[in-house]
Amino acid sequence: MSFRKTLGALSLLVAILPVMPTAILAQGQYLDVSIVKVKPEKTAEFEALARKVADANRRGDGDRWLALQAVYGETNTYLFTSRRNDFADITKGNNAFTSAMHKAFGKEAAEKTLNEVNNCVISWRNELRTRRPDLSSKAPTDPRAFNKMVGGSRVLRTIAIHVRPGHASEFEAMVKDINAHAEHNPDAQAVLVSQVIEGGRGNTYYITFFRSSLAGFDKNPTLKDILGEEGMVKLEKTVSETEAASESAIYRFSPELSNPPQEIAEVATDFWNPKPLAASAMQRPKVKPATETKPVTATSKEPQR
Numbered sequence: 001m002s003f004r005k006t007l008g009a010l011s012l013l014v015a016i017l018p019v020m021p022t023a024i025l026a027q028g029q030y031l032d033v034s035i036v037k038v039k040p041e042k043t044a045e046f047e048a049l050a051r052k053v054a055d056a057n058r059r060g061d062g063d064r065w066l067a068l069q070a071v072y073g074e075t076n077t078y079l080f081t082s083r084r085n086d087f088a089d090i091t092k093g094n095n096a097f098t099s100a101m102h103k104a105f106g107k108e109a110a111e112k113t114l115n116e117v118n119n120c121v122i123s124w125r126n127e128l129r130t131r132r133p134d135l136s137s138k139a140p141t142d143p144r145a146f147n148k149m150v151g152g153s154r155v156l157r158t159i160a161i162h163v164r165p166g167h168a169s170e171f172e173a174m175v176k177d178i179n180a181h182a183e184h185n186p187d188a189q190a191v192l193v194s195q196v197i198e199g200g201r202g203n204t205y206y207i208t209f210f211r212s213s214l215a216g217f218d219k220n221p222t223l224k225d226i227l228g229e230e231g232m233v234k235l236e237k238t239v240s241e242t243e244a245a246s247e248s249a250i251y252r253f254s255p256e257l258s259n260p261p262q263e264i265a266e267v268a269t270d271f272w273n274p275k276p277l278a279a280s281a282m283q284r285p286k287v288k289p290a291t292e293t294k295p296v297t298a299t300s301k302e303p304q305r
Helices: 005-012 021-027 040-061 087-105 107-119 143-151 168-183 222-244
Strands: 029-039 066-072 077-084 121-131 154-165 192-198 203-210 245-253
Touching: 005 222, 029 040, 029 087, 040 087, 077 087, 087 107, 107 121, 154 168, 168 222, 222 245
Parallel strands: none
Antiparallel strands: 029 077, 029 121, 066 077, 066 245, 121 192, 154 203, 154 245, 192 203
8 A cells, every 4th residue: 555545544534532431342342353365266155155154143143243345455355353342252252153053054064164165265364453442533432323333334444554663652643643633624434443463464553434335435534634734744754654564445345244243233124134045055964874875876966075
């Protein structure tokens, strides 16, 4: 990502609003994020399997997550994001996932399904991010407002900023300075900031923007609008000293691949509750008793294993 794109991302940051502890709890203290890059020729197969996995977790009270697919950025890339209140909640979510899969398919078939998912993947990386309400702006101050913002969104823009070692405090001070100058801007919208604490590459911050459509990214305030000429000069110097690298991407939410928390699904039930898979797609494979098993011949239509 270029220097100018980083400045563009920062231009959307606005004044910090007080975030009550109940709001933090509603959002989850941590974000448990899987970043999956799929083989181009396996995209259709991956999505079909991911729908089966999501459906199994809906039926079996499994783990909860929101799925997103890249629109701009690295192609065939998917994000699967779960809220976690603490580290123990990670184990609880993983156990719920495993239980739901075993209920839907049986242990062996569940493992087979997950192996088939892995065969579709180029790479899979898990990141644990902590929310930074002190760096976020216009964040919803109550659980209902936060869930309404997320549940009503259809696209998400995220900017990953990798900060040079030893410069985190300077970067954070810069973000807070932008927020302080922008507190009275009526056109500014909510911006959420999180920081990678496990599984990342260097000191990485994510700046995230929720929108109901791509049109929501039009006519956003610029850095010049917020800081003026003198402020821009100061900002450019700070960015050049603190940033190591950055990338941006736009994703669309994929309800078919998601199992959202109930409070988010209730915001837009038609969107977040896709039609369940047919029972035939979910049933466990039948195994014939050994006494009935016939050898496979050259003319048999049964696929060889």
